[in-house]
Amino acid sequence: MSKAIRVRNLEYVYPDGTKALKGIDLDILKSESVGLIGPNGAGKSTLLLHLNGILKGQQSSVEVLGMKIEEKNLIKVRQKVAIVFQEPDDQLFMPTVFDDVAFGPINADYPEEKVRAKVKEALKGIRMESYEKRCSHHLSFGEKKRISLATVLSMQPEILILDEPTSNLDPRARRHLIELLKNLSLTKIVAGHDLELILEICQRVILLDEGEIVANADTRGVLSNKSLMESHGLELPLSLAA
Amino acid sequence: MHLPEIDKFAHLKSPLHSWDPRVKIISISILILSIVLLKDPRVAFLGLILAIILVFLSKIPFSFVFVHLRWVLFFVLALFVILSLTTPGNLLMRLSFLSISREGARLSLLISLRAISAALLIFPMIGTTRFNLSLKALQKIRIPDKLIQLLMFTYRYIFLFLDEEKRIFTAANSRGWVRKTNLFTLKTTGNLVGMLLVRSFERTERIRDAMVSRGYSGRLKTLDDLTLCGKDFFKAALAITGAIMLSLSGWMG
Numbered sequence: 001m002s003k004a005i006r007v008r009n010l011e012y013v014y015p016d017g018t019k020a021l022k023g024i025d026l027d028i029l030k031s032e033s034v035g036l037i038g039p040n041g042a043g044k045s046t047l048l049l050h051l052n053g054i055l056k057g058q059q060s061s062v063e064v065l066g067m068k069i070e071e072k073n074l075i076k077v078r079q080k081v082a083i084v085f086q087e088p089d090d091q092l093f094m095p096t097v098f099d100d101v102a103f104g105p106i107n108a109d110y111p112e113e114k115v116r117a118k119v120k121e122a123l124k125g126i127r128m129e130s131y132e133k134r135c136s137h138h139l140s141f142g143e144k145k146r147i148s149l150a151t152v153l154s155m156q157p158e159i160l161i162l163d164e165p166t167s168n169l170d171p172r173a174r175r176h177l178i179e180l181l182k183n184l185s186l187t188k189i190v191a192g193h194d195l196e197l198i199l200e201i202c203q204r205v206i207l208l209d210e211g212e213i214v215a216n217a218d219t220r221g222v223l224s225n226k227s228l229m230e231s232h233g234l235e236l237p238l239s240l241a242a
Numbered sequence: 243m244h245l246p247e248i249d250k251f252a253h254l255k256s257p258l259h260s261w262d263p264r265v266k267i268i269s270i271s272i273l274i275l276s277i278v279l280l281k282d283p284r285v286a287f288l289g290l291i292l293a294i295i296l297v298f299l300s301k302i303p304f305s306f307v308f309v310h311l312r313w314v315l316f317f318v319l320a321l322f323v324i325l326s327l328t329t330p331g332n333l334l335m336r337l338s339f340l341s342i343s344r345e346g347a348r349l350s351l352l353i354s355l356r357a358i359s360a361a362l363l364i365f366p367m368i369g370t371t372r373f374n375l376s377l378k379a380l381q382k383i384r385i386p387d388k389l390i391q392l393l394m395f396t397y398r399y400i401f402l403f404l405d406e407e408k409r410i411f412t413a414a415n416s417r418g419w420v421r422k423t424n425l426f427t428l429k430t431t432g433n434l435v436g437m438l439l440v441r442s443f444e445r446t447e448r449i450r451d452a453m454v455s456r457g458y459s460g461r462l463k464t465l466d467d468l469t470l471c472g473k474d475f476f477k478a479a480l481a482i483t484g485a486i487m488l489s490l491s492g493w494m495g
């Protein structure tokens with residue numbers, strides 16, 4: 001199977017001198033669902049921001065669907081790699097749901113009919129077709145999370161990156177989101193601390209700590225390794241702890 | 243919590259609601275301009291009546307308008323008092339050691355009428371269209387993109403900012419902080435406001451990331467869902483005729 005993402009020797013130092021990523025090598029295959037776990041400050045979000053060129057590592061190579069991330073193909077990369085950020089109020093910045101979901105397709109210069117079709121399709125995908133005219137700030141947290149997903153699905157990405165997708169969701173909204181994610185046949189990277197979610201939807205998991213990959217193997221194998229998990233500030237998921 | 247939504251009544255049906263926002267903004271802006279340039283308080287009073295009629299036609303409740311105008315009225319009242327007492331001229335009235343000149347009373351009345359009329363006209367102009375459509379209209383009439391983005395983000399995030407402000411002050415109150423008229427309150431308020439600004443700045447960086455990752459490159463693009471018809475121009479003609487009549491009345495004295 002061909003590679004969706006190929007990262008070699010990714011290093012990143014923040015302007016204040018903090019080394020966030022140290023020599024990351026990573027391959028993710030097309031249609032694979034990969035979990036990205038690690039304690040707070042491990043570098044998960046920093047790594048994700050490199051995958052569609054928001055951050056650019058020093059002397060490194062990040063390739064997405066065979067394209068090297070460079071200035072000249074950033075627009076194309078960003079159409080293929082969609083990020084859903086942790087805080088939905090950061091993701092929903094337009095006055096209405098329609099404008100937010102249409103934001104990506106319009107920036108991709110799609111014709112008007114195609115933009116409208118993509119918005120309809122994306123909202124239908126998350127079962128929120130009737131929300132087009134609603135104001136983003138009037139939605140509940142769970143609704144905002146789902147609309148956040150629609151804002152990137154409307155761009156028809158090939159790779160979907162989710163940063164803490166279930167944080168702050170009540171159990172019903174969380175279950176709803178998990179079902180939505182399970183039905184999406186895209187390459188998925190899910191970062192977060194919801195290990196049950198990762199166990200449910202990811203075949204492989206990458207454990208990151210202090211900017212380095214410390215484990216990269218099948219989900220069940222990593223998540224059930226008590227000593228490994230505990231030595232990196234994590235716990236076994238409840239379903240595996242029993 | 244109470245949200246300061248100016249487009250709360252944009253869902254109503256009225257001749258102002260069905261007016262194309264582009265033509266509406268231009269026409270009412272011309273009307274506002276004609277009123278603020280008036281020099282005669284009697285004509286300015288006619289302008290105020292016209293503004294009240296437009297608010298009435300828009301079906302926006304006067305209670306809503308009054309609540310949102312209260313700060314303008316407070317400011318106008320302060321101006322009214324100051325101008326009345328400080329403008330030199332023929333004596334109109336003496337109250338103890340204070341004297342009010344005829345010219346001062348006339349000027350303060352004129353400015354108050356102009357200010358209240360202009361503020362009132364904002365409601366039929368902006369309050370009868372959903373804010374996102376008003377922004378699109380502004381974009382179509384070539385208001386600079388940066389200004390529109392500034393307005394859009396202010397409107398989108400003011401609610402979040404107010405929520406955050408409430409949370410941060412609740413957190414302070416829950417640890418026993420009580421607002422008093424002392425230096426500690428001033429210092430704490432300063433710190434909390436500073437914290438709010440830092441959080442807002444961090445949020446802007448995250449929003450920028452979210453925008454860039456969806457292809458934003460500096461210009462805000464939206465779909466054009468505004469349509470013009472004959473009625474829009476008829477209403478514009480009425481508003482502009484009103485503006486011209488007011489100007490002519492003022493000019494002829």
